[in-house]
Amino acid sequence: xxxxxxxxxxxxxxxxxxxxxxxxxxxxxxxxxxxxxxxxxxxxxxxxxxxxxxxxxxxxxxxxxxxxxxxxxxxxxxxxxxxxxxxxxxxxxxxxxxxxxxxxxxxxxxxxxx
Amino acid sequence: xxxxxxxxxxxxxxxxxxxxxxxxxxxxxxxxxxxxxxxxxxxxxxxxxxxxxxxxxxxxxxxxxxxxxxxxxxxxxxxxxxxxxxxxxxxxxxxxxxxxxxxxxxxxxxxxx
Numbered sequence: 001x002x003x004x005x006x007x008x009x010x011x012x013x014x015x016x017x018x019x020x021x022x023x024x025x026x027x028x029x030x031x032x033x034x035x036x037x038x039x040x041x042x043x044x045x046x047x048x049x050x051x052x053x054x055x056x057x058x059x060x061x062x063x064x065x066x067x068x069x070x071x072x073x074x075x076x077x078x079x080x081x082x083x084x085x086x087x088x089x090x091x092x093x094x095x096x097x098x099x100x101x102x103x104x105x106x107x108x109x110x111x112x113x114x
Numbered sequence: 115x116x117x118x119x120x121x122x123x124x125x126x127x128x129x130x131x132x133x134x135x136x137x138x139x140x141x142x143x144x145x146x147x148x149x150x151x152x153x154x155x156x157x158x159x160x161x162x163x164x165x166x167x168x169x170x171x172x173x174x175x176x177x178x179x180x181x182x183x184x185x186x187x188x189x190x191x192x193x194x195x196x197x198x199x200x201x202x203x204x205x206x207x208x209x210x211x212x213x214x215x216x217x218x219x220x221x222x223x224x225x226x227x
Contacts (some may be wrong), residue, residue, distance in 0.1 A: 004157075033215070043217040063149060076132070091157055103205075103215065105157035 002026075004109040006092050006106035013082055013113055021077040021109045025094030029104070032069060033095075034077050038107070046090075049075060082113045116141040118206050120218035129196055129227050132221045135189040135221045137192045137204035142182045149178050149189050152220070161202075162189070194225045 006023040013019050025032050034046040044087040045059040049069040060066070064082075064086045079086055089108045116142045127133055135149070146165050150158040162171045162178040164187070170179040177190040187204055203220040 006157075035217075042219040043205075045215075093158075102160050102163045103150075103158075104160060105150075107157040111157070 004092055004094050004104050004106035006090075008109060009107060010110045011112070012073040012109045013111070015084060016081055018078065018080045018083055019111065021079075021090050021111070023077070023092030023094075023106060025073065025075070025092070026096075026104055027073075029094035029096050030072070031101075032075050033093045033103070034067060034075070035091045035093065036089060038044050043091065046077070053091045059098055079111075082111075084113045087111055087113045116144070116206055116208055116216040118204060118216050118218040120202075120204060120221050122221060123219070124222040124224075126224040127194060129194060131194050132190070132192050133194055133223075135191070135202050135204075135223070137187040137189070137218055139185050139187070139206040139216075141206070141208060142185055142209055144182065146207045147180050147187045148205045148207065148215070149176075149187075150203045150205065152203060158203065177218070180196060196225045196227045198221055199225045 007022045030051045035043040036046055040074045047060055048056040053060045055075040064080045072105050089110050091105055091108045093103045093105045095103050115133040121136045130222045146163055148163045149161045151161050152158050164171050164178055164180040174215055179184050179185045201220040201222045203217055205215045205217045224227055
């Protein structure tokens with residue numbers, strides 16, 4: 001596709017359930033980022049993938065959060081045993097050349113934990 | 115650690131006015147400075163990217179400047195239109211992983227018709 005695609009666009013889940021969020025970056029972009037945006041807050045960095053290198057997971061808030069990137073393309077962010085404080089918009093971005101290049105964001109997944 | 119601050123947090127102006135949004139950052143060793151627009155319920159749209167070796171970038175009615183020595187960037191919007199209403203975010207890029215792109219909290223802009 002022409003842009004970064006995220007699915008689902010909205011997800012409502014019960015507390016304690018696991019959820020998977022998907023990001024399909026722009027073809028050819030080696031860098032992929034996950035951010036979290038909570039109401040009234042700025043963007044919070046979660047995890048960074050660059051090519052085939054080991055991901056930078058330093059932003060993940062707890063061990064309930066994990067992410068994979070298969071074949072250097074599609075990425076999945078998994079949140080296990082969801083809590084109400086996990087409710088936020090999860091944004092994915094890709095870039096051709098990491099932080100020196102322009103970032104392209106998906107429309108995000110709005111996660112609501114009830 | 116890089117910190118990015120945007121002032122004002124919210125701004126409302128009549129249609130047609132020229133306006134300036136401000137962004138300041140604490141670490142002058144940035145690789146680039148990016149300005150984004152976010153519409154309600156949407157992701158971020160990249161507006162302008164200024165590399166550290168540049169002083170400004172222009173796109174249509176938008177002009178962004180970068181002054182590394184003072185740790186400031188401004189986004190100038192000329193002849194504002196109601197369609198410009200959105201939240202504008204700036205982000206400083208330090209390069210690499212978690213420190214790569216630090217975002218401000220944004221300026222919520224409303225253009226009154």
